[in-house]
Amino acid sequence: MPDRILVVELLGGLGDLVMALPVVHGLAARFPRAELRVLTHDPGAALLDSDPTVTEVLRAARGAEPEAVAAALDDTDLVVSTTRLHGIPELVAEHGTPGVTDLWRSPPPDEPVSRRYVRILAAEGLLARWYRPPRLHLTAAEVAAADAALPSGVPTVLVPGAGMSVKVWPHWAALCGLLDAPVVAVGPGTPAPELPPTDLRGLAARFAAVGCRGGTVIGGDTGPTRVAAAAGARTVGLFGPTLADRYGLDIPGVSLQGLPGCPHRLPTAITEQVCWWEARCPLAPLPACLVDLSPAAVAAAATRRP
């Protein structure tokens, strides 16, 4: 039985960290007496700060990931890494720490990433097969304070921004015309009033408060959308260049897929897709898959009760 477990999540995206939470919580359940540390980047690291299953959150500075991993390995007797970048598998092998550093082996195109992680670790005897969807821990005080920033009623919160232009849905304005008030937005890009800025924990707490009110969050395949689902809000995810079968949200989240038959989509090698880096879609001036997701379909998904 390991006494000191290290989870390394240094893929670089907020959504990547959220997708690794089933691993973190699965290890905590499997080894309840062990110290469990998570090494990741800011700002996502803050999301774990109050997590009772995490003994310590370690921060790696961008550009200094190998040094951070090497230092953390000195106090570790089991390591699980979602990340193969930065020479991490080689560092772990050199250090001689037991663990798993390849959670990307032979990924099936239709198996969700988080479930794939858990399945591999279960096969290695490190996790039970029981899958726990990503969940964030927020304090009651944080959620209560965040609730005050929301409009009265049952809100719909739009998350129009995306770190990559290939993920930007072009129909936000039309959607606003189809939703009942109150509708608010996180950031610019829609006609809806914007919520005041806050930090990442504050945003997660707002999503949790939306969930408590029975509201809905709508966003693209981005980190904040995954944070909303993990914070407990009913969430509708808009999936275009990524395949919802592999990157979609866990139930009760709803994952809508645009242009499911696009022949250019590479579900297990998305960074090699022709459209990925420059948003150059061979089928249309804008990403045809996201154009294909109609405002009416999104509004229907947002208002449908499970």
Ligand code: SF4
């Ligand atoms: S090629 Fe176009 S339609 Fe296909 S996934 Fe990329 S952006 Fe979407």
